[in-house]
Amino acid sequence: MNQLDALKQFTTVVADTGDFKQLAAYAPQDATTNPSLILKAVQKPEYAPLLAQAIARHGSADKVALMNRLLVRFGCEILSLIPGRVSTEVDARLSFDTAATLARARELIALYRAEGVDSGRVLIKVAATWEGIRAAEQLEREGIHTNLTLLFSFAQAVACGQAGVQLISPFVGRIYDWYKKQAGAQWDEAANAGANDPGVRSVRRIFEHYKRHGIRTEVMGASFRNVGQIVALAGCDLLTISPELLAQLAASEAPLARALDADAARALDLPAVAYDEAGFRFALNEDAMATEKLAEGIRAFVADAIKLEALMV
Numbered sequence: 001m002n003q004l005d006a007l008k009q010f011t012t013v014v015a016d017t018g019d020f021k022q023l024a025a026y027a028p029q030d031a032t033t034n035p036s037l038i039l040k041a042v043q044k045p046e047y048a049p050l051l052a053q054a055i056a057r058h059g060s061a062d063k064v065a066l067m068n069r070l071l072v073r074f075g076c077e078i079l080s081l082i083p084g085r086v087s088t089e090v091d092a093r094l095s096f097d098t099a100a101t102l103a104r105a106r107e108l109i110a111l112y113r114a115e116g117v118d119s120g121r122v123l124i125k126v127a128a129t130w131e132g133i134r135a136a137e138q139l140e141r142e143g144i145h146t147n148l149t150l151l152f153s154f155a156q157a158v159a160c161g162q163a164g165v166q167l168i169s170p171f172v173g174r175i176y177d178w179y180k181k182q183a184g185a186q187w188d189e190a191a192n193a194g195a196n197d198p199g200v201r202s203v204r205r206i207f208e209h210y211k212r213h214g215i216r217t218e219v220m221g222a223s224f225r226n227v228g229q230i231v232a233l234a235g236c237d238l239l240t241i242s243p244e245l246l247a248q249l250a251a252s253e254a255p256l257a258r259a260l261d262a263d264a265a266r267a268l269d270l271p272a273v274a275y276d277e278a279g280f281r282f283a284l285n286e287d288a289m290a291t292e293k294l295a296e297g298i299r300a301f302v303a304d305a306i307k308l309e310a311l312m313v
Contacts, residue, residue: 003227004249006256007234012084014220020078021046030084030238032147032169032222033297033304034125035092038074042311046212050074055312063309068104069090070312079121087147088112089125092301101126101135109144123147123167127298128156130280137163147220150297153290155283157206161215169240170206171223172199172233174297178289193228195259197260200232204260207236211265213272227252235260262277 004026007013016029017082018041023031041311042051054070061069075086088108094100105124112122124139126132128148136146145166151157176199180187192198203221210219220238224230227248230239235258241249275283284290286300 001251001253003231003254003256006248007239007249009235010235010258012238013246014084014238015082015246016222016240016242017041018074019044019080019243020049020074022243023078023081026243026250028082028084028241028246030086030240031078031082032087032125032240033071033074033078034089034149035301035308038071039304039308039311041074042070042308050077052142053258054277055299056260058100062105063312064091066312067305067309068107068111070308072108072115073111075122076115076117079117082283085121085123085145087123087125087149089149090127091098091305092127092298093305095127095298096131097133098131098138101132102138105135105139105144119144125295127147127301128168129294130158130159130277133159133163133165136160136165140164140166143256149222149293150301152202152293153218153284154202154205154209154273155275155280155287156290156294157209157219158276161210161213161217162274165217165239167218167220167238168206169220171293171297172197172203172221172229173203173223173225174293175199176225177288178293182289194232197229197232199223200229203233203236207260207262208265209270209273211262212268212270223226231256232259234258235262237313259293283302 012029013029016032018033018037041047058069075088078086090104109119126136126145128151147167148160149169150166177196207219219238220234221233222240
């Protein structure tokens with residue numbers, strides 16, 4: 001059995017790509033997208049027609065409406081190839097505007113429904129800011145399920161669990177990147193690999209907290225840099241993995257065992273944690289890594305959204 005098939009015994013495998021033509025090779029349950037992945041895809045010759053068709057059909061629409069149409073078109077193509085859900089992201093420029101995030105999410109869901117897609121197969125991705133979490137809380141009440149992204153801290157995860165969001169995507173690789181950069185020449189790769197990887201440790205803490213306290217929010221590790229990080233999180237609810245790393249898993253027959261165990265987590269002695277707005281903002285501020293990576297991630301997604309818009313003119 002290869003490592004990808006072994007992983008699927010413990011964890012729901014999700015493809016992290018806008019390149020939906022690669023999906024069949026790995027048979028993921030779900031798929032995730034973001035502006036950076038869609039931008040990368042539409043610049044490939046095989047996907048250029050999707051952009052051209054969106055412009056031809058809806059070129060008179062404003063940039064927001066045209067972007068929404070393009071995102072939903074990619075989402076529909078992906079859903080035709082997978083049995084589960086696709087995640088479609090709200091514009092990162094709305095990350096600090098609850099009302100605007102709500103409006104954009106409802107617009108995206110309306111477009112999916114107009115295409116005959118059951119809204120239960122769509123997760124609306126929202127940045128895990130305080131404002132984004134509040135928007136997601138309201139969307140969940142409306143039956144619109146959410147995926148809280150750009151999540152780097154335990155405080156963000158706790159607040160998402162309190163809000164009853166469907167799923168969170170803690171960014172393993174970007175956490176790893178920050179600690180490695182901070183350490184500089186002192187970084188010891190071997191000592192910080194596998195279960196000791198700082199990104200892996202962050203997800204494990206969140207997973208154990210959720211399972212211990214009966215929080216229904218799904219945990220989906222994201223943003224991986226190497227197969228070792230994935231193997232160290234086998235047993236997590238879901239893992240969203242790039243096609244490149246899916247290929248490495250499929251090509252390897254090295255042993256892969258469950259690393260995270262929900263039953264074991266339920267027996268742990270872990271205190272309950274909750275945050276109001278002031279407590280959340282202070283806890284996030286105290287976490288330099290999460291503060292910096294959240295801001296950096298929003299800026300990067302905004303930059304790619306602007307580049308994507310520029311291709312639509």
